[in-house]
Amino acid sequence: MSRIDAVLTRLDDTAQAELATLYRDLHQHPEPAFEEKRTARIAADRLRESGFEVHTGVGGTGVVGVLRNGEGPAVALRADMDALPVLERTGLPYASTENGLMHACGHDMHVTCLSGAAHLLAAARDQWQGTLVALFQPAEEIAAGAQAMVDDGLFDLTGRLSVVLGQHVFPRPAGTVFIRPGEILGAADSIEIRLYGRGGHSSQPERTVDPVVLAAAIVMRLQTVVSREVSPFERAVLTVAQIHAGHKENVIADEASITLNIRTFSPEVRRRLLAAIERVVNAEATASGAPRPPSFRTLNAFPLTANDPAATVRLTEAFTTRFGPAGVADMAPMMGSEDFGVFGTAAGAPSVFWGLGSADPSRYARAEQAGRLGEDVPGNHSPFFAPLIFPTLPMGVEALVTAALTWLNRRSP
Incomplete structure (x- = not known):
């Protein structure tokens, strides 16, 4: 035995x-x-x-x-x-x-x-x-x-x-x-990004900086990071999982937040994705005329x-x-x-x-x-x-x- x-x-x-x-x-x-x-x-x-x-x-x-x-x-x-x-x-x-x-x-x-x-x-x-x-x-x-x-x-x-x-x-x-x-299992990073706008009445958008529009632009732009900045021979995933903004339909909010998650198998790809996220978010905030830069907070990081x-x-x-x-x-x-x-x-x-x-x-x-x-x-x-x-x-x-x-x-x- x-x-x-x-x-x-x-x-x-x-x-x-x-x-x-x-x-x-x-x-x-x-x-x-x-x-x-x-x-x-x-x-x-x-x-x-x-x-x-x-x-x-x-x-x-x-x-x-x-x-x-x-x-x-x-x-x-x-x-x-x-x-x-x-x-x-x-x-x-x-x-x-x-x-x-x-x-x-x-x-x-x-x-x-x-x-x-x-x-x-x-x-x-x-x-x-x-x-x-x-x-x-x-x-x-x-x-x-x-x-x-x-x-x-x-x-x-x-x-x-x-x-x-x-x-x-x-x-x-x-x-x-x-x-x-x-x-065997990828690294993962989850990040919360706060976007700052200038709120106001929904009938007067010209007096505001709409963080919802800013968030939408960021979400769409981020979809190109993996497809255009990561080699097809590498593995990577970038997912925007949450968007939060506002409390009423006729009020343009002051702030919005998005939460995203990336998955990578290479330290170099991970570094490039994190840098690209920061670059895209800051650039879109500048293009939108945001009154202050976005803030980034790491929620968790799996090795x-x-x-x-x-x-x-x-x-x-x-x-x-x-x-x-x-x-x-x-x-x-x-x-x-x-x-x-x-x-x-x-x-x-x-x-x-x-x-x-x-x-x-x-x-x-x-x-x-x-x-x-x-x-x-x-x-x-x-x-x-x-x-x-x-x-x-x-x-x-x-x-x-x-x-x-x-x-x-x-x-x-």
Whole structure:
């Protein structure tokens, strides 16, 4: 019997049912960024029951579990905990009870899988040695939680890490993990821009500087930045997601604001996009006769997520041995963003991030054949996003156990 098999013998039907109950409970009680108090309490209690040294309130609401089991590598497994301001429309019997708040990105599944894997590894300490670290991270959705944990002395609690490992559910067929070396998720920057005009009566526009017209000109001009200033061989997205101005139909407002988001895979492209945004906005404000320059405020900034090549090859081999070639697929780079990479960068350790399929395989196949994946297989951040609990949950636990044991030493006799 392999070490992985020895650990997973405890993942029987009873254990899987208990974890499924935990998952449904977490799904029903989502919590926003830096307010994951209930989720953190549940994670911490389960770690204590498994024998971990537990630290709470790390970086706000983060939880760190440390299990030292002799000499050897220190392996960190990470799960994020926060939910999204989305009104759930899945119709599930365990749908969110928090109006306007939903686990629309699967972080409830991540917490459940890590909780299960940590318990199994703790119960089978005779199979490995080293240090196992369980990171339950807050505020991933606003790109703040990982850095907050690091700034709050994370590595004083864990010691030097050898590798950082994490997974994320995606709307791909359940029963499959997706992985690739190198760049896997894009960098993202969200910016709020305030535009200043001169308000007045809508019947006398000549006495005003209309910030709505200014905003409209900026939005249209920004559409040319990617198409005309970024090479077709590079990847970039620029989206204006919000425009706000005014309170009444016969009043020209004094101010307007626009919020935009960019996604890039290259530091140079990111720099060029940010510079182009500032150039376009300032130029349009000047052309409109704005009484003062626009102001810019960064809302969040996600770093590029890149898997360490050597560590990814090592883990891909382990996954292929465990799940078979059909259970492991290449994960094409995605424009979605994560702050997971902050941990490995700050620790000076390799990190690997992989995808976990969570969609019904037969439904996915039908939708793919019909060219309706977007319509029939809801993705992350959709109000209809609902991971298939089985086999997603047990496979997520199995993937984390496999990943941890790929680095943790075999127990010395």
